[in-house]
Amino acid sequence: MSCRLAITSMSLGRCCAGHSLPRKLDMAARYGYRGIELFHEDLFDIAQQLPGGATTDNQLEAAQTIRRLCLDRGLAIVCLQPFAHFEGLLDRQVHLERLGQLSVWFRLARALGTDTVQIPSNFLPSCELSDDVRLAIADLRKVADMGLQQQPPIRFVYEALCWGTRCDLWEQSWDVVQAVDRPNFGLCLDTFNIAGRIYADPTSPTGRTADCDQAVRESMARLVATIDLDKVFYVQVVDAERLVEPLVPGHKFWDASQPARMSWSRNCRLFYGEEDRGAYLPVAEIAKAIFQGLGFEGWVSMELFNRRMSDTDEVVPQELASRGAAAWAKLSRDMNLREAVPAPERVSASL
Structure with a gap:
């Protein structure tokens, strides 16, 4: 199976911790990545440093840079991501404002040379949705x-977050993709978000x-039997750390303003195969369903969120790029993947 290795730009270190995008891109290139999912935070950071701050024109200039x-x-x-908190808003004035922001994202995507925008499932409070x-x-739709x-058309990739308010299962995101029924609207399958909902519970001892094991087996059987491979635009492969103590009030990661799974996600994701760091999710089983069951070929992104990204150590981008590359090598061996050689100017998320 032919795949290409990518990583989310923020996964190589947060710009707010002093990790510049050029440095992170240097590390991505050094360790064999072929593409990046550009987190808007990194684009905004570059634009904010221009005279006048992060205006639309400066964001477009940053995108070209x-x-x-x-x-x-x-x-x-x-892709450019995440275009978050969009679908199902009760406040329709805010909905219209978000559509206006999307028009800017179209311009940013063209300036970046990408054809894809990612939309994660909405996780605003239920009273707003x-x-x-x-x-x-x-x-x-x-x-x-x-x-x-x-011109050219922009594609959207929809992902169910395991703490999403109305959509937190891949099955629900697949139902949405089918109901939207547009050729440019597809699915992101994320091993962490799949397992994080049906296998993991960070609040449990x-x-x-x-x-959990039966839930994963049954879910993966449904995935292989029901998903149209052409609608899977790309895949994210990441694991997470099992906490020593449940993530409840008093835990150092507890945040009363967030679902527990979100706080866990922001602090504790790990790369594939990092059992020595506490990784415990059934990522291999999920990856087998995606790569061997479905036969997925295309972009495979290491979308890590972890507290290490916010450390100011200069070594962070190199460390995370190296760990992600080691995870990719293990994943490639375990899943019998081979890497396609990309054409950098052609950035469609399908091969």
């Missing part, structure tokens, strides 16, 4: 239609849900 930086290093820009899935689908009107 980032495109050149990536081309110089042989890196494709897989409709419980009518038809509204969410109508909202997402609207953005897909807007994307089709762009065991770190696991009840009947």
